[in-house]
Amino acid sequence: MSEFTEFTCVVCPWGCLLEIQGDKISGYSCNRGLKYAKSEQTDPRRSISGSVRIVGAVNNALPVKTSAPLPKDKLLDAARLLYSVTVKPPVKTGDIIVPDILGLGIHFVASLSMEAEK
Numbered sequence: 001m002s003e004f005t006e007f008t009c010v011v012c013p014w015g016c017l018l019e020i021q022g023d024k025i026s027g028y029s030c031n032r033g034l035k036y037a038k039s040e041q042t043d044p045r046r047s048i049s050g051s052v053r054i055v056g057a058v059n060n061a062l063p064v065k066t067s068a069p070l071p072k073d074k075l076l077d078a079a080r081l082l083y084s085v086t087v088k089p090p091v092k093t094g095d096i097i098v099p100d101i102l103g104l105g106i107h108f109v110a111s112l113s114m115e116a117e118k
Contacts, residue, residue: 007040009033045069048078052085052097056116062087063111064097074102082108089116
């Protein structure tokens with residue numbers, strides 16, 4: 001008997017309950033759900049949001065996020081990179097803060113602009 005997996009689709013507000021047993025996928029209401037289920041089987045990916053230290057700004061933390069989803073098995077290693085990062089203002093939304101995470105061609109980018117403290 002093949003393995004049975006059940007999870008919620010997150011690509012649209014419907015939140016369909018997807019069921020996968022072997023090569024059979026059911027429970028999706030749209031083609032995006034089918035595509036998501038297939039990618040979860042072969043190459044599950046997730047985005048990361050976090051923060052890095054910023055010195056010389058009004059705040060002491062700068063929110064960052066990945067520029068694209070990372071392979072699920074690389075999430076912890078990528079998140080650990082953020083602990084060692086310190087930046088200085090000015091920073092603009094979208095600026096690359098950590099380039100080429102783990103050699104994957106994906107970056108941590110600033111989620112907020114910050115000017116120097118006055």
